[in-house]
Amino acid sequence: MHHLGNFSLMAVVVLCAYAVAASLLGVNKQSSQLVNSARRALIAAAGFSALSVAALLALFLADDFRFEYVASYSAAALPWYYKVSALWAGNDGSLLFWTFLMLVFAAACAISRRRDELMPHVVATLGGVILFFAYMNYWVCNPFGQLAEITAAGPIPFTPRDGNGLNPLLQHPIMAIHPPILYTGYVGFVIPFAFCVAALWTRRLDAAWIQNTRRWTLIAWFFLGSGILLGGRWAYVELGWGGYWGWDPVENAALMPWLTGTAFLHSVMIQERKGMLKIWNAGLVIVTYLLCVFGTFLTRSGIVSSVHAFASSEFAWRFLVFIIFAAILSAALLITRIKDLRTENELEAVVSRESGFLFNNLLLLAACFAVLWGTLFPVLSEAVQGEQISVGAPFFNRVNVPLGLALLLMTGVGPLLAWRRSSVDSLKRNFTVPLLSGLAAGVLLVAFGMRHPYAILCFAMSAFVVVTIGSEFHRGVRARRAHRGGSYGTALVDLVQRNTRRYGGYIVHFGIVLLFIGFAGNAFNKDVIADLNRGESTAIGPWKVTLQDLPSGETPVYDWLGAQVLLSKNDEPVGIFQPRRQLDKATGQATSEVRRHATFQEDIYLVFSGVTEDGRATVHVYRNPLVRWVWLGAFVMFLGTVLTLLPNRSPVRRAETAPRGAALEAV
Amino acid sequence: MAVRKAKFFVGGGLFLAALTALLITGVEEGKAYYQTVGELRAMGPRAEGRRVRVAGDVVPGTIASEGEGKVRFEIEHEGSRLAVLYTGREPLPDTLVDRAQAVAEGHLLQDGSFEANHVQAKCASKYDAAYEETKTAPAAQTPAGRQATDD
Numbered sequence: 072m073h074h075l076g077n078f079s080l081m082a083v084v085v086l087c088a089y090a091v092a093a094s095l096l097g098v099n100k101q102s103s104q105l106v107n108s109a110r111r112a113l114i115a116a117a118g119f120s121a122l123s124v125a126a127l128l129a130l131f132l133a134d135d136f137r138f139e140y141v142a143s144y145s146a147a148a149l150p151w152y153y154k155v156s157a158l159w160a161g162n163d164g165s166l167l168f169w170t171f172l173m174l175v176f177a178a179a180c181a182i183s184r185r186r187d188e189l190m191p192h193v194v195a196t197l198g199g200v201i202l203f204f205a206y207m208n209y210w211v212c213n214p215f216g217q218l219a220e221i222t223a224a225g226p227i228p229f230t231p232r233d234g235n236g237l238n239p240l241l242q243h244p245i246m247a248i249h250p251p252i253l254y255t256g257y258v259g260f261v262i263p264f265a266f267c268v269a270a271l272w273t274r275r276l277d278a279a280w281i282q283n284t285r286r287w288t289l290i291a292w293f294f295l296g297s298g299i300l301l302g303g304r305w306a307y308v309e310l311g312w313g314g315y316w317g318w319d320p321v322e323n324a325a326l327m328p329w330l331t332g333t334a335f336l337h338s339v340m341i342q343e344r345k346g347m348l349k350i351w352n353a354g355l356v357i358v359t360y361l362l363c364v365f366g367t368f369l370t371r372s373g374i375v376s377s378v379h380a381f382a383s384s385e386f387a388w389r390f391l392v393f394i395i396f397a398a399i400l401s402a403a404l405l406i407t408r409i410k411d412l413r414t415e416n417e418l419e420a421v422v423s424r425e426s427g428f429l430f431n432n433l434l435l436l437a438a439c440f441a442v443l444w445g446t447l448f449p450v451l452s453e454a455v456q457g458e459q460i461s462v463g464a465p466f467f468n469r470v471n472v473p474l475g476l477a478l479l480l481m482t483g484v485g486p487l488l489a490w491r492r493s494s495v496d497s498l499k500r501n502f503t504v505p506l507l508s509g510l511a512a513g514v515l516l517v518a519f520g521m522r523h524p525y526a527i528l529c530f531a532m533s534a535f536v537v538v539t540i541g542s543e544f545h546r547g548v549r550a551r552r553a554h555r556g557g558s559y560g561t562a563l564v565d566l567v568q569r570n571t572r573r574y575g576g577y578i579v580h581f582g583i584v585l586l587f588i589g590f591a592g593n594a595f596n597k598d599v600i601a602d603l604n605r606g607e608s609t610a611i612g613p614w615k616v617t618l619q620d621l622p623s624g625e626t627p628v629y630d631w632l633g634a635q636v637l638l639s640k641n642d643e644p645v646g647i648f649q650p651r652r653q654l655d656k657a658t659g660q661a662t663s664e665v666r667r668h669a670t671f672q673e674d675i676y677l678v679f680s681g682v683t684e685d686g687r688a689t690v691h692v693y694r695n696p697l698v699r700w701v702w703l704g705a706f707v708m709f710l711g712t713v714l715t716l717l718p719n720r721s722p723v724r725r726a727e728t729a730p731r732g733a734a735l736e737a738v
Numbered sequence: 739m740a741v742r743k744a745k746f747f748v749g750g751g752l753f754l755a756a757l758t759a760l761l762i763t764g765v766e767e768g769k770a771y772y773q774t775v776g777e778l779r780a781m782g783p784r785a786e787g788r789r790v791r792v793a794g795d796v797v798p799g800t801i802a803s804e805g806e807g808k809v810r811f812e813i814e815h816e817g818s819r820l821a822v823l824y825t826g827r828e829p830l831p832d833t834l835v836d837r838a839q840a841v842a843e844g845h846l847l848q849d850g851s852f853e854a855n856h857v858q859a860k861c862a863s864k865y866d867a868a869y870e871e872t873k874t875a876p877a878a879q880t881p882a883g884r885q886a887t888d889d
Contacts, residue, residue, distance in 0.1 A: 102887040421745050437757050459772035461791055466768030470760045600807035662832045682828045683803050691829050
């Protein structure tokens with residue numbers, strides 16, 4: 072099986088190299104046959120990459136512990152689905168999987184956009200990028216290496232009786248889907264990147280490359296965002312520290328390209344409509360892709376310590392060389408094309424949709440920069456001062472909370488500003504009701520005793536944004552009915568179907584508002600730690616937790632000890648919960664299994680941290696308000712994104728070559 | 739035209755100034771110095787009050803619960819030992835077991851012990867540091883700290 076794996080990996084290397092050479096030669100000789108063969112080589116490479124993944128999967132499922140990678144991350148007693156997910160539990164396998172996903176995107180693009188005039192250069196770019204990863208897979212972190220025992224007579228093959236097992240923290244359904252989703256997001260940006268490079272290369276610099284990759288970009292952005300949120304969800308339900316986001320380098324690594332990707336999704340609308348910001352957009356998509364690669368480098372290199380990083384320096388420098396090389400090439404390409412990237416229009420007024428987008432971009436980039444700065448601060452401070460200094464959560468919150476609130480505000484303000492310039496009249500007409508609603512919400516909260524300034528701001532702005540979104544829908548429906556009649560409902564459906572991008576965008580914005588409401592709940596988190604004997608209880612607000620029993624048991628995979636507690640609110644019993652401590656048999660690692668009582672008002676989050684020497688159970692109770700709104704917001708964002716991906720029912724006039732006439736409305 | 743450009747520049751300048759201020763105050767608020775146990779010892783009283791991240795291996799048998807989530811343990815790095823009292827609000831990571839690589843964040847007390855309110859830990863058996871061992875001496879595959887359980 073490993074022979075098949077290694078052979079496939081080699082085939083991927085050869086085919087990618089061929090794709091680069093043949094597409095470039097094909098362009099040079101104007102041979103569509105050569106170009107087509109390059110395209111097909113890329114598709115074939117995807118097939119071989121799938122084979123290599125399948126080969127490793129087969130080794131995992133067969134418990135073939137001769138192989139170092141399998142022995143390191145699996146064990147015979149694991150259920151089959153965790154043997155599958157163990158494939159991406161370590162560095163080598165996850166990089167193999169990463170290459171495979173990138174090739175899936177590349178092949179899908181090579182098939183669906185085969186007639187695109189940028190295709191030869193897109194294939195060359197994709198081939199070049201993937202060649203690097205394929206090289207890493209085969210030579211540097213090959214997952215098909217076998218264990219050997221070093222003896223006096225030289226190394227002899229060695230097969231352990233059982234594997235090391237999968238880290239029990241990773242034995243969770245979310246962890247089985249989170250990495251593939253996150254990776255899909257990371258690698259998906261390779262498509263807009265390749266189109267951007269191809270457009271720069273060939274100097275076809277109108278908005279066509281942007282329009283043709285819009286859906287790819289959205290899909291990548293959507294997967295990256297979902298991956299980040301799923302990671303948060305996993306941390307919340309599995310890590311047992313009561314939160315879902317810790318500004319860990321690995322989390323930050325994924326957040327950075329998401330921020331620049333979000334900026335890109337917004338700023339392209341100015342280019343499509345007004346032919347402005349061409350350099351900016353090309354730069355953004357290049358930066359986004361490089362941040363994606365940098366993110367996986369950060370996760371794998373161990374240059375900044377992180378809880379869930381795979382530490383390995385073996386290949387760190389190669390990754391760094393690749394990133395720097397790609398950055399220099401892209402920058403050179405951009406600089407030599409500056410003349411062709413001249414703007415077709417100038418900003419006309421300070422208060423306009425254009426400057427709204429610009430400000431939104433500035434905020435997103437500032438947030439990205441702050442995250443990068445904080446993440447790399449240990450490295451930077453060591454280089455400058457010779458002392459490693461890290462900045463923790465206080466830094467990230469201090470900088471990003473105000474930036475986030477400003478972004479939330481822009482979510483409401485932006486769509487209400489007119490293109491070119493907003494007159495004072497239109498400002499009054501559009502903003503009076505939303506502003507009053509926001510103010511009213513703020514005043515009410517203060518009157519009810521809320522004192523946390525950021526939380527009040529956040530809730531007030533949320534009210535403002537929700538009202539602006541509602542009024543946008545209402546205005547659209549009214550205009551539609553005036554024009555065509557019909558009921559409110561049919562007019563609404565009709566309106567949305569005719570401009571999925573715009574109204575889907577509004578729904579994504581609504582999801583963002585819900586997300587921020589959930590974030591603001593953090594300001595009111597409370598917790599209590601108590602050592603309890605049977606029958607004793609601890610209280611937090613109206614909630615009371617009473618220890619009933621300390622049951623224990625065992626499964627083939629782990630031993631467990633539980634703290635059975637009765638949760639009651641205002642002395643009314645709510646339910647019996649059993650947070651546990653589990654001891655994984657294969658790895659010997661203990662984990663906490665938290666239990667939650669979740670409502671839209673708040674989560675009661677129960678952790679059993681262990682037993683004291685005198686036999687009392689240490690129970691940690693968190694009262695986390697509004698956490699559910701985060702997951703709800705994520706779901707609404709999901710719906711909105713799906714809507715923006717749908718085609719318009721009767722397409723509005725589309726102009727692929729003349730962005731001036733493109734009637735694609737703003738999100 | 740010129741007025742409009744000026745407006746954009748002033749706006750951009752204000753934005754950059756605000757961002758810089760946020761970054762600087764944020765760093766002041768959140769910074770912690772990475773130091774080894776030895777360096778921390780060498781600093782003596784000068785280290786008091788400084789927020790520090792200090793790394794070392796958990797000395798087997800030293801993890802002891804003080805109740806209500808407070809935990810004492812000792813870490814060792816290149817022959818220097820440091821007694822740590824964990825008083826943070828988060829439960830200690832499950833990976834904090836005997837011989838685990840731990841990073842404690844907090845400050846040095848006058849009596850030379852260390853009060854930590856944040857601890858990260860990696861199981862020595864799981865990550866690539868020990869992975870090298872597996873490569874050359876497969877006998878070392880039994881994970882360290884198997885006996886360390888709850889407490």
